[in-house]
Amino acid sequence: MEKVLFLFSSCEGQTKKILNHIEQALGEQYSCEYMNIHNEPNVDFSAYDRVLVGASIRYGHFNKKLYAFINKYQAQLSQDNVAFFCVNLTARKEGKDTPEGSAYIKKFLIKSPWQPALIGVFAGALRYPRYNFFDRTMIKLIMKITGGETDTTKEVEYTDWQKVSEFTQVFKQQGCRK
Structure with a gap:
């Protein structure tokens, strides 16, 4: 059984709801644990086979605690078994729901020392x-x-659950420690 860590930064809970959907889509062969980045957890990345970080946008920005977490764990996050997704209302529009079309991901990649290999962008909820x-x-x-x-x-x-499921399949194929 693979161990998966879900790290999240959420304002209203949609990011965690998306992670719940991903957990279901992963199936029974995965054991998932959740940690709220806002609680400033101490994380032993070596205890997990895969890690997924999900963060929401509020008023055009990620929470500052997300960037503090990234700065603290930059080396561990840069491994090939770690992925990232962003949740925002702008992604409800076609073309703004991809890493290439998301202004938030573009800003994130400039501001963040972490450059995830796998990135998802999902519409949130109002x-x-x-x-x-x-x-x-x-x-x-x-x-x-x-x-x-x-x-x-x-x-x-606005969340496109099919798109979340497709992202989950790519996450399953992504590099793993085992």
């Missing part, structure tokens, strides 16, 4: 009723500017 007044107002404004949903009574999940 959860207006769960947001506080400020976030609801700001996100509505951003969605209005970008042609998205502005009805603040709605929750919309």
